[in-house]
Amino acid sequence: MKKVKADPKGVLTGSHYLDGDYALAEGALAAGCRFFAGYPITPSTETAERFSERIPSVGGVFIQMEDELASISALIGAVWGGKKVMTVTSGPGFSLMMENIGLACMMETPLVIANVQRGGPSTGLPTLTGQQDMMQARWGSHGDYEIIALCPDSPQECFDLTIEAFNLSEIYRVPTFVMADECVGHMHEKVVIPPADKIELVERKWHKGPKDKYLPYKLDKDQIPFMIKAGDGYRFHTTGLTHDERGYPVIDAECQDVCVRHLVDKIIINADKIIKLEEEEIGDAEVVVISYGITSRVTTKAVQQARKAGIKVGTIRLITVWPFPEKRIKELAKKVKAFVVPEINYGQIVLEVERCAGGQAPAILVPHCGGGVHNPDDIFSAIKEAAK
Amino acid sequence: MTRFGDLKPKKGKIHIEKDLCKGCGFCVEYCPKDVLELSEEFNVKGYHPPVVKNEDDCLYCQLCETICPEFAIFVTQKKEEEEGEKGESRP
Amino acid sequence: MKKEDRREEKNPIQDLLRMDRIPHIWCPGCGIGTVVTSFAEALRKSEIDLDKVAVVSGIGCTGRVAGYIKLDSFHTTHGRAVPFATGLKLANPELKVIVFSGDGDIAGIGGNHFIHAARRNMDIMIICVNNFNYAMTGGQVAPTTPIGANASTAPYGNFEYPFSLPYLAEASGATYVARWTALHLRRVTKSIQEALTKRGFSFIEVITPCVTLYARRNRLGDGLNLLKYYYEKSEIQHGADTRTLDISYQGKLIVGKFIDKEKPTFLDCMNEHLAKKLGDKYQPYGVNNG
Numbered sequence: 055m056k057k058v059k060a061d062p063k064g065v066l067t068g069s070h071y072l073d074g075d076y077a078l079a080e081g082a083l084a085a086g087c088r089f090f091a092g093y094p095i096t097p098s099t100e101t102a103e104r105f106s107e108r109i110p111s112v113g114g115v116f117i118q119m120e121d122e123l124a125s126i127s128a129l130i131g132a133v134w135g136g137k138k139v140m141t142v143t144s145g146p147g148f149s150l151m152m153e154n155i156g157l158a159c160m161m162e163t164p165l166v167i168a169n170v171q172r173g174g175p176s177t178g179l180p181t182l183t184g185q186q187d188m189m190q191a192r193w194g195s196h197g198d199y200e201i202i203a204l205c206p207d208s209p210q211e212c213f214d215l216t217i218e219a220f221n222l223s224e225i226y227r228v229p230t231f232v233m234a235d236e237c238v239g240h241m242h243e244k245v246v247i248p249p250a251d252k253i254e255l256v257e258r259k260w261h262k263g264p265k266d267k268y269l270p271y272k273l274d275k276d277q278i279p280f281m282i283k284a285g286d287g288y289r290f291h292t293t294g295l296t297h298d299e300r301g302y303p304v305i306d307a308e309c310q311d312v313c314v315r316h317l318v319d320k321i322i323i324n325a326d327k328i329i330k331l332e333e334e335e336i337g338d339a340e341v342v343v344i345s346y347g348i349t350s351r352v353t354t355k356a357v358q359q360a361r362k363a364g365i366k367v368g369t370i371r372l373i374t375v376w377p378f379p380e381k382r383i384k385e386l387a388k389k390v391k392a393f394v395v396p397e398i399n400y401g402q403i404v405l406e407v408e409r410c411a412g413g414q415a416p417a418i419l420v421p422h423c424g425g426g427v428h429n430p431d432d433i434f435s436a437i438k439e440a441a442k
Numbered sequence: 443m444t445r446f447g448d449l450k451p452k453k454g455k456i457h458i459e460k461d462l463c464k465g466c467g468f469c470v471e472y473c474p475k476d477v478l479e480l481s482e483e484f485n486v487k488g489y490h491p492p493v494v495k496n497e498d499d500c501l502y503c504q505l506c507e508t509i510c511p512e513f514a515i516f517v518t519q520k521k522e523e524e525e526g527e528k529g530e531s532r533p
Numbered sequence: 534m535k536k537e538d539r540r541e542e543k544n545p546i547q548d549l550l551r552m553d554r555i556p557h558i559w560c561p562g563c564g565i566g567t568v569v570t571s572f573a574e575a576l577r578k579s580e581i582d583l584d585k586v587a588v589v590s591g592i593g594c595t596g597r598v599a600g601y602i603k604l605d606s607f608h609t610t611h612g613r614a615v616p617f618a619t620g621l622k623l624a625n626p627e628l629k630v631i632v633f634s635g636d637g638d639i640a641g642i643g644g645n646h647f648i649h650a651a652r653r654n655m656d657i658m659i660i661c662v663n664n665f666n667y668a669m670t671g672g673q674v675a676p677t678t679p680i681g682a683n684a685s686t687a688p689y690g691n692f693e694y695p696f697s698l699p700y701l702a703e704a705s706g707a708t709y710v711a712r713w714t715a716l717h718l719r720r721v722t723k724s725i726q727e728a729l730t731k732r733g734f735s736f737i738e739v740i741t742p743c744v745t746l747y748a749r750r751n752r753l754g755d756g757l758n759l760l761k762y763y764y765e766k767s768e769i770q771h772g773a774d775t776r777t778l779d780i781s782y783q784g785k786l787i788v789g790k791f792i793d794k795e796k797p798t799f800l801d802c803m804n805e806h807l808a809k810k811l812g813d814k815y816q817p818y819g820v821n822n823g
Contacts, residue, residue, distance in 0.1 A: 063816075089624055111815065113818060114816075119619075124616035124646050131607075131619065131620025135620065135621045135628065136625055157613075284621060285605065291606045293600065293607070293608035302554060302600065464556075467562075467755075468562075468756065505718070508567070508574065509567055510566070510570065511562070516545065
């Protein structure tokens with residue numbers, strides 16, 4: 055993979071006081087995103103507003119489309135036109151985008167979608183936080199595929215993880231999600247943006263060889279095909295139908311097998327390289343608290359209380375939620391008494407923890423149906439329960 | 443100076459890719475000089491492709507080529523044409 | 534025009550087709566192939582740089598066009614060809630982007646995207662093949678099906694008012710609006726040629742026979758019968774008021790070029806406006822291309 059330095063035009067170097075939404079926009083610009091197609095939806099609108107304000111002086115296009123369906127379609131078109139692209143949305147818009155997220159997966163299109171989650175389902179709680187789209191990020195579109203999802207816990211991470219998301223999407227040619235939430239999105243904190251030459255970006259895996267030998271979906275050694283864009287004379291074809299190496303539709307079970315396995319395997323076999331976790335005091339832990347996003351900050355308080363009470367508790371913060379760190383959880387399940395999973399939903403990631411623990415350690419959910427963050431006491435009680 | 447009587451009509455040579463034909467009959471119907479007819483033979487898909495009745499009548503208008511939905515018939519200009527004449531059909 | 538050596542025994546259109554996928558899937562007597570031929574002829578005549586042409590299709594019979602044309606081509610999801618084309622064009626304004634899709638795809642599920650792209654005067658061209666039904670899925674009623682016509686989901690005849698697509702295009706802001714039938718071969722070619730060199734949102738509706746479904750369900754005969762209907766009932770009225778272009782079942786077909794005007798495109802407006810507001814700070818984008 056080819057690494058390049060960021061374009062200084064898009065990098066707002068310095069120390070800023072920004073909210074998470076703005077930090078997402080700044081992260082995108084720093085990562086080289088020069089096309090944004092979106093639709094306003096609370097609590098993510100500020101990202102679109104910020105991008106529309108900044109892009110004229112950086113150089114690129116902001117377009118507010120007529121709905122999220124148009125937004126995601128325009129994004130995919132823009133990637134094939136050669137740009138790095140991003141959009142931002144929340145629950146209802148995320149649902150609308152699902153069909154074309156499938157198209158992006160099928161066409162192996164790198165793009166970044168930020169979901170500033172709110173309480174759901176349906177219109178739900180537009181102005182209040184939730185973490186209720188975590189499973190949807192993984193399973194939202196129909197069919198078998200894999201994606202990458204990152205979870206920031208602060209405006210600083212909104213900036214950093216957006217750049218990371220762009221890099222991952224280019225390496226694996228897959229839609230990558232930044233699963234923020236309203237709390238982090240509307241929280242104002244210090245965001246330090248480094249100078250452009252300190253930001254490392256992954257360039258798109260461009261094909262540079264002869265035009266007549268090019269096959270759009272022929273796998274390279276790393277299982278990822280080389281990409282091109284329209285206008286370079288390749289006269290290529292790509293489709294949402296199951297296709298072969300040439301990009302032509304082939305409607306049979308054999309081609310489907312190859313196609314689907316590739317879309318899933320390219321992420322699974324590279325899971326170790328993709329997954330990022332923040333672990334604390336796991337060594338001799340009896341209870342491990344697994345959390346992500348804003349909940350991990352609330353968890354800190356609960357864990358402090360628990361340690362003071364003498365419980366050997368470790369924490370794992372999921373920076374990468376998808377692909378899920380199956381191996382790590384399986385490993386820990388043999389050693390710990392229980393997992394505690396606080397999340398602002400009625401049980402989503404806890405299901406993954408349970409699955410990976412394989413019955414060797416229970417996974418105790420601390421739910422919060424949305425609209426606010428947990429009371430640390432609830433998490434503390436669950437940790438006490440787990441330690442018994 | 444070319445006299446009006448010296449002008450010769452263009453002549454065309456018709457090429458039919460029999461196995462692409464689906465027997466719709468558009469070319470036969472719309473040829474202004476009635477040069478084509480559907481044959482009795484079957485092609486590989488079981489359709490009756492067209493066959494040239496009288497090639498001398500073909501005026502290289504290329505209407506069959508343009509109307510065929512299967513890209514199965516095309517016309518080339520016959521070699522008797524004068525040098526320098528462009529191979530364009532009249533609109 | 535480049536003097537082609539027509540003494541080779543190869544159909545010249547093959548340069549623009551993915552011959553490894555021909556014969557195509559369209560039915561005998563289907564007009565889509567004819568429209569593709571007219572399109573290919575227009576591309577050749579206009580001498581446009583073919584490497585800079587991109588074709589985007591949606592889902593449906595006409596949606597398969599992208600798979601047969603040897604240009605940068607995209608077969609996208611149902612109804613979303615127009616916004617895909619918008620994104621493609623904005624990302625690379627040098628491209629000439631053509632949406633080649635059907636009436637159901639563009640005006641049904643894609644209706645909203647169609648009117649907004651026209652509203653913005655996006656520099657893209659839409660070739661809408663109108664066969665009055667959703668053919669690929671078996672001939673269901675579409676937003677263009679005439680009143681009284683049968684369709685698989687209107688087995689007693691359609692009772693919904695259909696769209697007049699040129700009217701819709703004009704009302705939404707299109708700068709080039711034309712309607713032809715598949716029989717008007719060379720006029721379709723000419724319209725496409727004009728639209729290829731025109732900046733702004735162009736819309737060309739081509740009414741084509743659908744033999745296996747629309748014609749069969751309505752006992753209209755085969756492709757030849759439908760072409761005969763077009764011949765007898767179509768009337769060229771250039772510049773006609775688009776409010777008068779409704780099509781009744783087997784009724785008069787008013788065809789022609791209705792709108793051909795100049796208007797700044799989306800990128801023109803964006804560049805002009807932002808340059809005015811931001812002065813030197815503004816980074817112009819795609820100037821004179823889109």
